[in-house]
Amino acid sequence: MVLVSVVSSAVALGTVPSVDPAVRSVLAEAVEVARAALNELGEGVVGAYLGVTAEDECAATHRFAADLAGYHGWQWAVVVAAAPESDHVTVSELVLLPGPESLVAPEWVPWNERIRPGDLGPGDLLAPAPDDERLVPGYTASGDPDVDETAGEIGLGRKQVMSLEGRLDAAQRWFDGEYGPHSEMAKSAPSTCMLCGFYLPLAGSLRAAFGVCGNEFAADGHVVHAEFGCGAHSDTTLPTGAGSPQFDAYDDGAVEIVELPAATAEQTENATLEQTESAAATENAQSEQTD
Numbered sequence: 001m002v003l004v005s006v007v008s009s010a011v012a013l014g015t016v017p018s019v020d021p022a023v024r025s026v027l028a029e030a031v032e033v034a035r036a037a038l039n040e041l042g043e044g045v046v047g048a049y050l051g052v053t054a055e056d057e058c059a060a061t062h063r064f065a066a067d068l069a070g071y072h073g074w075q076w077a078v079v080v081a082a083a084p085e086s087d088h089v090t091v092s093e094l095v096l097l098p099g100p101e102s103l104v105a106p107e108w109v110p111w112n113e114r115i116r117p118g119d120l121g122p123g124d125l126l127a128p129a130p131d132d133e134r135l136v137p138g139y140t141a142s143g144d145p146d147v148d149e150t151a152g153e154i155g156l157g158r159k160q161v162m163s164l165e166g167r168l169d170a171a172q173r174w175f176d177g178e179y180g181p182h183s184e185m186a187k188s189a190p191s192t193c194m195l196c197g198f199y200l201p202l203a204g205s206l207r208a209a210f211g212v213c214g215n216e217f218a219a220d221g222h223v224v225h226a227e228f229g230c231g232a233h234s235d236t237t238l239p240t241g242a243g244s245p246q247f248d249a250y251d252d253g254a255v256e257i258v259e260l261p262a263a264t265a266e267q268t269e270n271a272t273l274e275q276t277e278s279a280a281a282t283e284n285a286q287s288e289q290t291d
């Protein structure tokens with residue numbers, strides 16, 4: 001029997017084909033028909049026979065190892081079919097499929113679930129979802145120029161505005177973020193943004209807790225919480241005793257104190273003699289210049 005000989009050769013190669021007992025014998029025995037179809041396809045090497053599984057009463061799938069570079073663990077699958085009571089087998093489909101040990105791409109995730117803050121680049125378009133809960137309809141033009149102009153001036157001239165949920169989400173992000181009241185910078189600041197001359201409060205309901213920093217040496221252009229703060233606060237004064245900027249500070253921690261061996265009486269006497277001779281020579285030179 002053909003199937004028996006295939007099983008024997010597969011065992012000899014170290015692979016044991018799995019044979020689904022539900023597969024009709026005429027389909028199970030069509031291993032060489034399936035292999036011949038793959039060889040005729042000519043897409044790559046057809047490796048060891050791996051087994052057959054039933055699709056239904058009239059169809060079964062034979063699988064072969066696909067020895068293809070870059071496709072470790074993938075398998076050729078050949079679907080064969082035979083009508084009920086028939087012993088004539090035809091090939092329905094040939095396909096390359098990943099096996100249990102294949103390296104496959106991770107499950108596809110839609111872009112709107114993949115996108116992250118900071119992903120948007122110049123020229124990219126990112127339309128909000130039609131049901132984006134961060135937005136609600138804004139003011140609709142009335143057609144009266146006076147009314148519409150006034151509405152535009154007070155910020156009502158937009159098709160959509162941020163919803164309460166949207167504003168609460170933004171406020172929570174800013175509160176928890178780098179410029180929130182619990183950041184390390186805020187904890188060591190001498191005072192808060194709320195009391196700083198560089199603090200520009202936001203308009204609307206967020207004004208109560210948030211503003212923009214206008215200090216180019218601090219959080220310039222960022223939304224800061226009213227209780228954030230930094231060392232560049234407008235009321236900051238330098239501590240007294242900070243030293244003169246014209247002189248470098250003398251770091252006495254960098255001085256190493258060493259003990260020199262005591263000078264002998266002879267060395268001391270010689271040094272004194274040298275100093276005396278030097279002073280006398282200087283005195284003579286000065287008196288000669290005077291004469």
Ligand code: SF4
Nearest residue numbers: 193196213215218230
């Ligand atoms: S300079 Fe500092 S304290 Fe003042 S608004 Fe900016 S971040 Fe706040």
